[in-house]
Amino acid sequence: MAAVVDIAVAVLLAIGSLFYVVGAVGLVRMPDVFTRLHAASVMETLGAGSLLLGMMIAGGWSLDTAKLAIILGILLYTGPIATHALARAALTAGVEPILAEDRTKPRKTNKTRKTKKGGKSSKR
Amino acid sequence: MMFAVAAVAILAALALATARALLGPTVFDRALAGNSIGTGAILLLAVFGFMTGRPEFLDIGILYALLNVIGTLAVLKFFRYGDLSHAGEEPAD
Numbered sequence: 001m002a003a004v005v006d007i008a009v010a011v012l013l014a015i016g017s018l019f020y021v022v023g024a025v026g027l028v029r030m031p032d033v034f035t036r037l038h039a040a041s042v043m044e045t046l047g048a049g050s051l052l053l054g055m056m057i058a059g060g061w062s063l064d065t066a067k068l069a070i071i072l073g074i075l076l077y078t079g080p081i082a083t084h085a086l087a088r089a090a091l092t093a094g095v096e097p098i099l100a101e102d103r104t105k106p107r108k109t110n111k112t113r114k115t116k117k118g119g120k121s122s123k124r
Numbered sequence: 125m126m127f128a129v130a131a132v133a134i135l136a137a138l139a140l141a142t143a144r145a146l147l148g149p150t151v152f153d154r155a156l157a158g159n160s161i162g163t164g165a166i167l168l169l170a171v172f173g174f175m176t177g178r179p180e181f182l183d184i185g186i187l188y189a190l191l192n193v194i195g196t197l198a199v200l201k202f203f204r205y206g207d208l209s210h211a212g213e214e215p216a217d
Contacts, residue, residue, distance in 0.1 A: 024160070068170065071186055089200045
C-alpha cells in the first residue's frame with residue numbers, strides 16, 4: 001500500500017513538474033500577450049493542480065492536506081479571474097492580438113507591438 | 125527525492141517567468157509574469173516544506189495565494205486608471 005502511494009505521488013509530481021516547465025517555456029516563447037495567457041493558464045491549472053494533488057496524497061489524512069486543498073481551491077478560483085482581468089485590460093488598452101492573417105505575412109517581432117496609451121480605451 | 129526534482133522544475137519555471145518579466149514588451153506581460161511568479165512561489169513553499177519535513181510553510185502559501193490575485197488586480201487597475209481610489213467608471217482621457 002505504501003508503494004502504491006509512493007508511485008502515485010511520484011507520477012503526479014512528475015506530471016505537474018512537466019506541465020509547469022512546459023507552461024513556463026510557453027510563457028517565454030509565445031508571440032503576444034494573449035497566447036502567453038494561454039501558456040500561463042496551463043501552469044496554473046494542470047501544473048499546480050498535479051503538484052498540489054501529489055503533495056496531498058503524500059501528506060495523507062492530516063491538517064497539511066486540508067491546507068493544500070485550501071491552496072488548490074484558492075488557485076483554481078482566482079487564476080481564471082486574474083487571467084480574464086489581464087486579457088480584458090490588455091484588450092481595452094489597445095494591445096492587438098496576432099491574428100491568423102497576420103501570420104501569412106512575414107512575422108514582425110513583438111517589440112513593435114507596444115501598448116497604445118488611450119488608443120481604444122473608450123471602446124468596450 | 126521526488127520533491128527535490130519538483131523543486132528544481134519549479135525553480136526553472138520561475139527563472140523563465142522572471143525572464144519574461146524582464147523582457148516583456150507591454151506592462152501586461154510583466155503583470156502576467158508576476159502572477160506566475162507568485163504561483164510558483166506558493167508551490168515552491170509547499171514543495172520545500174515537504175522536502176525538509178516542515179510543512180508549516182503551507183500557512184505562508186495560503187497567505188501568498190490570497191495576496192497574489194489582489195496584487196495582480198491592483199497593478200492592472202493602477203495602470204488603467206492611474207490611481208487605486210478610482211471608482212471604476214470610464215477613464216477621463
